[in-house]
Every structure is written in C-alpha cells, then in structure tokens.
Amino acid sequence: MITIEKIEQMQACIMAERQKGKTIGFVPTMGYLHEGHVALLERARKENDIVVLSIFVNPLQFGPNEDFDRYPRDFERDYKMAERAGVDIIFYPSVPEMYPHEPSVTVKVHERVDVLCGKSRPGHFDGVATVVTKLFHIVMPHRAYFGLKDAQQVAVIDGLIRDFHFPIELVAVPTVREDDGLAKSSRNVYLSEQERQEAPALYAALQKGKALIEAGERDVETVRKAIVHHIEQHTTGVIDYVEVYSYPELKPLETLQGKIILALAVRFTNARLIDNIVMNVQ
Amino acid sequence: MITIEKIEQMQACIMAERQKGKTIGFVPTMGYLHEGHVALLERARKENDIVVLSIFVNPLQFGPNEDFDRYPRDFERDYKMAERAGVDIIFYPSVPEMYPHEPSVTVKVHERVDVLCGKSRPGHFDGVATVVTKLFHIVMPHRAYFGLKDAQQVAVIDGLIRDFHFPIELVAVPTVREDDGLAKSSRNVYLSEQERQEAPALYAALQKGKALIEAGERDVETVRKAIVHHIEQHTTGVIDYVEVYSYPELKPLETLQGKIILALAVRFTNARLIDNIVMNVQ
Numbered sequence: 001m002i003t004i005e006k007i008e009q010m011q012a013c014i015m016a017e018r019q020k021g022k023t024i025g026f027v028p029t030m031g032y033l034h035e036g037h038v039a040l041l042e043r044a045r046k047e048n049d050i051v052v053l054s055i056f057v058n059p060l061q062f063g064p065n066e067d068f069d070r071y072p073r074d075f076e077r078d079y080k081m082a083e084r085a086g087v088d089i090i091f092y093p094s095v096p097e098m099y100p101h102e103p104s105v106t107v108k109v110h111e112r113v114d115v116l117c118g119k120s121r122p123g124h125f126d127g128v129a130t131v132v133t134k135l136f137h138i139v140m141p142h143r144a145y146f147g148l149k150d151a152q153q154v155a156v157i158d159g160l161i162r163d164f165h166f167p168i169e170l171v172a173v174p175t176v177r178e179d180d181g182l183a184k185s186s187r188n189v190y191l192s193e194q195e196r197q198e199a200p201a202l203y204a205a206l207q208k209g210k211a212l213i214e215a216g217e218r219d220v221e222t223v224r225k226a227i228v229h230h231i232e233q234h235t236t237g238v239i240d241y242v243e244v245y246s247y248p249e250l251k252p253l254e255t256l257q258g259k260i261i262l263a264l265a266v267r268f269t270n271a272r273l274i275d276n277i278v279m280n281v282q
Numbered sequence: 283m284i285t286i287e288k289i290e291q292m293q294a295c296i297m298a299e300r301q302k303g304k305t306i307g308f309v310p311t312m313g314y315l316h317e318g319h320v321a322l323l324e325r326a327r328k329e330n331d332i333v334v335l336s337i338f339v340n341p342l343q344f345g346p347n348e349d350f351d352r353y354p355r356d357f358e359r360d361y362k363m364a365e366r367a368g369v370d371i372i373f374y375p376s377v378p379e380m381y382p383h384e385p386s387v388t389v390k391v392h393e394r395v396d397v398l399c400g401k402s403r404p405g406h407f408d409g410v411a412t413v414v415t416k417l418f419h420i421v422m423p424h425r426a427y428f429g430l431k432d433a434q435q436v437a438v439i440d441g442l443i444r445d446f447h448f449p450i451e452l453v454a455v456p457t458v459r460e461d462d463g464l465a466k467s468s469r470n471v472y473l474s475e476q477e478r479q480e481a482p483a484l485y486a487a488l489q490k491g492k493a494l495i496e497a498g499e500r501d502v503e504t505v506r507k508a509i510v511h512h513i514e515q516h517t518t519g520v521i522d523y524v525e526v527y528s529y530p531e532l533k534p535l536e537t538l539q540g541k542i543i544l545a546l547a548v549r550f551t552n553a554r555l556i557d558n559i560v561m562n563v564q
Contacts, residue, residue, distance in 0.1 A: 019303075103392065105391050108387065111386035
C-alpha cells in the first residue's frame with residue numbers, strides 16, 4: 001500500500017495502471033474510518049484490480065457554523081484499517097493541494113438538495129459535488145463506492161454522474177450498523193454515554209415506521225408522526241427532520257407507493273446523527 | 283469519417299480507441315464551420331491519432347434574448363469541411379440527447395466572467411463550462427482545441443481544466459482572419475454589405491492600440507480611447523465594450539505591463555462581433 005499526497009502523482013499513477021488494463025475502484029472518504037467504510041473498501045476490493053481510498057476533510061461542504069475544525073482525524077489508525085482492508089493506494093491530499101486558491105469553478109446542484117440534510121445545510125451538496133468532481137478526475141475510477149447511510153448524497157452523486165456523463169459506475173452499499181442497530185458514523189464518538197444508549201432508538205423508530213407500512217398503513221403523515229413520537233419518547237435528542245419521500249427523486253408523496261425513503265436527522269449535544277430506510281411499497 | 287449522435291456510443295467508441303493506446307484530439311464547436319475551426323482541426327490532426335469534432339448549438343449558453351434559434355446551422359456543409367480537414371469522428375447530438383431534462387447539476391464559474399462578454403451575458407460562461415464538462419466526459423480527449431478569438435472563453439476553460447483537474451491539455455489556437463483583417467466568425471454572414479465593409483475597422487482599431495503601446499504609451503485609458511475613437515470614426519456599429527485587461531486573469535490594470543489583452547465587442551444590426559489582441563508589454 002502506498003500513500004500519495006500530490007494530485008499530479010496520483011493522476012500519473014492511475015494513468016499507468018489504466019494503461020495496463022487494470023480496473024480502478026474508488027472509495028472517497030473524510031477519514032476516521034469505521035466498519036461502514038470498511039464495507040465499501042471490501043466491496044471495492046472484490047470488484048476491482050486496484051482499490052483507491054481518498055481521505056480528505058473537504059472544507060467546501062461544511063457551513064460556517066459546522067464542525068470542520070472539530071471533525072475527527074486519525075491518519076495512523078485509518079492507515080492500518082486501510083491496509084487490513086486491502087487498499088492499494090491512499091490518496092491523502094492537504095487542503096492547499098486541493099484548494100490552492102478560492103475555487104474559480106464549482107458544481108451547483110439543482111435537484112434533490114432542498115430537502116432532508118440539504119435543507120438545513122445550504123451549499124453542502126454543492127461542496128460535495130465539487131470535491132467529488134475533482135476527485136473523479138484525479139483518481140479516474142471505473143467504479144465509485146458510496147454508503148447508503150447518506151442516501152441523499154447517493155441520490156446527488158447519482159445525478160452528478162448521470163448528468164455530467166462521468167464514465168463511472170456508482171455502487172451504493174447498504175448501511176453498516178452496531179449490534180444495537182445504531183448506524184456506524186464518525187460522529188458517534190461525540191455522543192455522551194447516555195446519548196449513546198438512546199441513539200439506537202433512531203433506527204428503531206424507522207423500523208417502527210416500516211412495520212406500520214408493511215401492516216398496511218398508506219398515509220404519509222401517520223407514518224411520519226409515529227417515527228417522531230418514538231424518537232421523542234426514547235431520546236433527549238432534538239429532531240432536525242423526519243421525512244418520507246420518493247427515492248431517489250426525494251419528492252413529497254401523496255400516498256405511500258413505489259420506492260420510498262424514511263429518513264431522519266436528530267441533534268444530540270455534540271453530534272447530529274442521520275439514518276434512513278429505503279423500501280419498496282406495493 | 284463517422285458521425286455519432288448518441289452519448290453512449292461516443293463513449294464506447296473512444297474507450298476502444300484509448301484502449302488501443304490512441305491519442306484523442308477534440309475540437310468542440312457549434313457548427314457552421316469556417317477557416318477558424320479548420321485551423322483548430324488541422325492542428326488537432328497534426329498532434330493526435332484520432333480527431334473528434336463536436337457540433338452542438340448549446341442552448342444553455344444563450345440568454346433568453348439571444349440568437350439560439352437564429353444561430354446558423356448547415357450540417358451537410360460542415361460534414362464536407364470536416365472530411366476535408368481529416369476528422370475521424372463527428373459527434374453530433376440532439377438537444378434532447380444532451381439535455382433530456384432540466385440539468386440537475388451545472389458548473390458555476392466564479393472568476394474571469396464578470397468582464398468583457400461575460401458582463402453583458404450573465405450565465406453565458408456557466409453554460410459554456412457545463413457543456414464543455416459534459417463533452418469532456420463524453421469524448422475523453424487528451425487534448426482540446428479552442429480558438430483565441432474568444433480569449434475570455436479560453437481563459438475560462440483554462441480555469442475549468444486546472445481547478446477540476448481534467449487530465450486534458452488545453453491548446454489555444456491563434457485567430458484566423460479574412461485578408462482584410464476581419465476575424466472569421468459564423469456570425470459574419472449576418473452583416474449587411476456595408477457593415478461587412480466597415481467590419482475590418484475593428485481589428486484595425488486594436489492594431490492602432492497595439493501600435494500606441496509599442497510606441498511607448500503606458501496609460502490604459504489613452505489606449506482604450508484611441509480604440510473607441512477608431513471604431514466610432516469608421517463603423518456604424520454600437521460599441522458594447524472596449525477593454526484593456528491582464529491576461530488570462532482579466533483584471534483591470536493600473537499601468538500597461540506584462541501579458542495583456544485589448545478586447546472589443548461591437549453590435550451591428552443583426553450581428554455582435556468580438557475581437558482581441560493578446561500581447562506582452564515590457
């Protein structure tokens with residue numbers, strides 16, 4: 001496994017591998033890896049000759065009052081996890097390497113962004129789409145792996161790849177969870193002991209919503225309210241949103257039918273957690 | 283020479299050529315080819331194994347009151363000129379092929395756009411950068427050829443390629459002119475007979491400015507006014523702008539030094555013409 005910090009070197013290295021006919025699998029991350037990332041890396045390992053992991057905490061996708069400076073970083077730990085997962089190349093650029101000056105061009109995302117996390121994070125997905133565009137040109141992968149835990153991000157990247165015709169296959173990988181159901185996240189470390197005990201209630205609330213639908217409920221608001229109620233009863237967190245939309249279009253629904261997403265975001269003292277279930281309704 | 287109308291087919295074709303180790307030269311145009319385009323094609327022919335010409339009148343770069351519908355189109359003529367210039371592939375997509383729906387992502391250009399043509403054409407370069415991003419992913423060239431006649435476009439594409447790390451070399455090709463000095467343009471056909479006779483005065487005005495500088499003039503406003511005066515004296519056109527900036531940064535200058543551009547746009551009855559000279563000042 002090698003670590004590359006420079007864009008030019010990364011491009012030259014990939015060009016050489018592609019020339020040899022090798023396939024490239026790419027897992028873009030902000031580091032502080034957990035089993036969710038490992039699931040992406042393992043999937044990429046299975047499907048490609050070369051696996052590239054990028055670690056870059058992208059300032060462009062953080063709002064002015066968000067946790068860019070506080071975002072957890074631990075390269076040595078990431079390095080060991082990457083090695084165990086069979087990564088070939090870690091791309092680990094600095095902020096000045098990726099943004100030597102104010103960006104003169106950025107990607108603007110017009111759809112699938114004014115809801116869920118995008119609603120309370122204006123410009124967030126523009127920042128994500130911009131850095132992913134840059135990374136795609138630097139790593140030139142055949143396949144890119146994203147976790148379904150951030151289902152809105154998957155929807156946005158799907159639109160980016162399709163509308164900009166990137167010759168890249170998007171692979172969406174299911175959310176990895178703790179034994180108690182809590183979705184793995186780099187931000188879980190910020191939960192207090194009590195909050196950590198409450199946090200599995202988020203997934204339980206989504207499952208409750210799913211069970212209602214499976215039992216025949218088709219009214220959006222009834223399902224939404226049941227999820228809200230469960231969170232309020234079982235956690236001290238403050239609900240940012242609980243929504244039920246079509247997926248991946250993320251449009252409001254008249255009635256529950258087709259591919260849908262149940263999604264939530266809840267703020268605890270020092271961490272905002274998100275989770276979702278995507279399901280098909282007959 | 284083959285014509286390809288579908289994105290998927292174009293990508294498959296180029297993938298196959300790249301796999302064989304062929305280099306790809308790309309000339310993106312809006313068609314209605316003239317000797318300016320031919321100069322780009324000939325340069326691309328010399329430097330690459332495969333030459334791809336795209337013909338696509340991009341609605342996204344036209345303002346609501348601009349000439350998208352009136353923009354001249356003549357595919358048969360273009361086809362013959364492309365064949366003579368040694369083109370291998372014409373990429374000729376329809377508007378629904380390139381934009382099957384409202385674009386869910388676009389490129390936003392933040393620098394080098396609020397001056398010259400960009401000033402009176404808000405969003406124009408966003409439209410250019412968006413379609414060029416799409417075309418770069420579809421044609422996957424090693425080198426892309428643009429004419430210096432639209433020097434601002436070259437400056438914007440330079441920023442796009444650099445900031446998004448496209449693995450593509452930008453080749454800027456000098457403006458091709460009629461014998462009387464008028465820069466070749468698809469829009470020249472819209473000039474009345476009298477206007478066509480006046481039009482060489484645009485380049486003459488720029489040359490006058492250049493001569494002043496070469497004779498020792500270093501005051502920006504003096505040079506600018508001399509160019510304006512020449513146009514007003516020798517044409518019935520209405521000046522849109524006459525500007526002197528640094529190049530390719532397109533920043534205002536205190537004094538004439540370094541690489542600079544003298545640029546103008548003039549409106550005639552049915553055509554708006556642009557021209558420029560880029561020069562080094564000691």
